[in-house]
Amino acid sequence: MIELAASVLSADFARLGSEAQAAIEGGATVLHVDIMDGHFVPNLTIGPPVVASLRRVTQAPLDCHLMIERPDDFIPAFADAGANWISVHQEACVHLDRTLRLIASHNCKPGVVINPATPVHTLDEILPLVHHVLVMSVNPGFGGQSFIHASLRKMEMLAKIRESRGLNFRIEVDGGIHHDTVADIVRAGAEILVAGSAIFEHGNPRESARQLLESARAAAIQPVL
Numbered sequence: 001m002i003e004l005a006a007s008v009l010s011a012d013f014a015r016l017g018s019e020a021q022a023a024i025e026g027g028a029t030v031l032h033v034d035i036m037d038g039h040f041v042p043n044l045t046i047g048p049p050v051v052a053s054l055r056r057v058t059q060a061p062l063d064c065h066l067m068i069e070r071p072d073d074f075i076p077a078f079a080d081a082g083a084n085w086i087s088v089h090q091e092a093c094v095h096l097d098r099t100l101r102l103i104a105s106h107n108c109k110p111g112v113v114i115n116p117a118t119p120v121h122t123l124d125e126i127l128p129l130v131h132h133v134l135v136m137s138v139n140p141g142f143g144g145q146s147f148i149h150a151s152l153r154k155m156e157m158l159a160k161i162r163e164s165r166g167l168n169f170r171i172e173v174d175g176g177i178h179h180d181t182v183a184d185i186v187r188a189g190a191e192i193l194v195a196g197s198a199i200f201e202h203g204n205p206r207e208s209a210r211q212l213l214e215s216a217r218a219a220a221i222q223p224v225l
């Protein structure tokens, strides 16, 4: 099933609750929360108190994407704040197996993220541990960047690996998802589509989410010509 995860990074933070609600009314079923530390990525965003605030206004799963160094130090705080899914970057984790088990021990769904430069095969050993694999289709750090088309092949590879190994992780993609890229992404096998600027930049998150999801679902049932 195709799901839309609204990335609140591009929302108006002064009206975060109502922006998030509007995206959900438009069909987003997940809220994607980008956590940046100014070290792993060259930008700063938010921490556990904002996650706790979002928790109070929605039942939707909060998908916390940690773009931070030493994620183990912060996983308990994000879990306590109400995160449902927590993903960590393969590139940031020396002991990735341990970190994924730590997330699960806090009753959150563990996810792993790979940057555009990181090959899928680096995940071979930990795929049985994850609820989702997040393929970055931009270099992380900022909203509003252009989709990197080479990431499509990674989604296809993950779908094949999942099938051949009988695994059941979900395939999520993040960055540059708009009307002109969403069809290829869905056809490559992605199921959870993270979108920030496409939902929030036009001032009507409800309608923008609705239209993007409609395009995604249409691509999922259309034959490739």
Ligand code: DX5
Binding pocket: 007, 008, 009, 010, 032, 034, 065, 138, 139, 140, 141, 142, 143, 144, 145, 174, 175, 176, 177, 194, 195, 196, 197, 198
């Ligand atoms: C980028 C973030 C994304 C970002 C996507 O580092 O991980 O979640 O919000 O933004 P768009 O959809 O504008 O590319």
Ligand code: ZN
Binding pocket: 007, 032, 033, 034, 065, 174, 194
């Ligand atoms: Zn993200």
